[in-house]
Amino acid sequence: MSGEVNIVLVEDNPSDAELIMRVFRKHKVANNIVVLKDGVEALDFLFGKGAQGSPPPSPSLIVLDLKLPKVNGLEVLRRIKSDARTRDIPIVVLTSSREERDVKDAYAAGVNSYVTKPIKFADFAKVVADLEMYWLLLNTPPVRQYPPGGVGIREE
């Protein structure tokens, strides 16, 4: 994977993905957005099945839906947060679910933020824009473990 990845969006619903991307495009804050549509793609992307010698991606933000096919969002969240290489990456769960058990589980796994997708599109667009502003502009990102330009990856 070449280039800085700003945002990784893991969203299986194509309409939602499209609407979110539209907001990102409009605000032009993020330059490089990667859209993945299920848990397996997300894990593959983050834990590197990339080319040999290239560092694993270190996005500034992961926007993660919970209901994903193959490997669900909670599992992806847990894997990311329990691996030292990726634990620092800010993760925002963006999901339709307002269910208490999902909120509990996500925070127990170490999510940085839990946001429910509003039904009304106007609200939804505003939420996505706010998220982007906050996490990419206001929030100080974690210190990069692997600076761009490459460092040998130590296999654990």
Add this chain to the structure above:
Amino acid sequence: MSEGRKHPDSAAPAGLSEHLKVLEDTHRATLNMLEDFDQERAKLRQVQVATMNILDDAESERRRYRQIQTATLNLLEDFHEEQNRGAQAQAALMNILEDIESERAGAEQAKTQLEAANRELEAFSYSVSHDLRAPLRALSGFSEALLEDYLPALDAEGRKYLQFIAHNANKMGQLVDDLLTFSRLGRQEMLKRPIDMEDAARRVFSDLVAQLPELKIAFALRPAPPASGDSSMIQQVLTNLFSNAIKFTRRRQDPAIEFGHLPETGGGAYYVRDNGAGFDMQYVDKLFGVFQRLHEESEFEGTGVGLALVHRIITRHGGRVWAEAKVNEGATFYFTLPGGEMS
């Protein structure tokens, strides 16, 4: 030997006086014997009397004995009866215990079924909440996107159509939310605590108007005693009633809303009064039905679940809710919260 007169014939033979002596002796002996006999007879009579007395005593003893025997027999009979009654009572008790046990088993089963049904409902709601919301968002999202990004390509009619789509999608989303809240309320556990009703009313109202800074509504908060109830549910009641009041007074020049408590009404009732559009009292029965609306969508938006929610919550608290209104003059909604007012 008698001396004295001698019989002329004193030539009485010597043998005669011996016979006389013998006769006298015999006479004397007989007299003695008769005396002894008399004494014996007296003694015998005494013995007879004593024996009679003894027999009498024996008779009394025997009578007493018979009485004791009868009494003992009665006691034994009574005791036997008691024993029977005891056995009957015990049998009855065993039956009752059996009935209680089968009742309890029935209740256990009912509880298990209820819990299973609840879990199913929970899963259903979860699915609804996720799966219905996504397409609704797409509907409203893409219609908005079209309106924003392709405005020049659309004529007024086209724009109107898209607005209808977006509006309906949003409305359906609201319906889904309301239905879920309504269903969840029926299953949720209530936590009854003392509630400061004045404080709750003040906060709910100020939160609602904070979102609508352009409205200038006169809010009158009258004294209201604390109540006992589930804090978040009662907050929902106040939110729904106040937001209705705010909605229906929007057209007035001088909107006014009042909250208070009337001790004599319905045993002590809280009320929310507004001077807004009111409603026709002939439809008052429909007021608290789910999705029942007494106004046109074009006049006042809403899904008609707000009051059904209020009704459900108040009913779960054991209270009553009712309303009075006059068209174009306003409405008053009353509700009671038994058990805890005026502590």
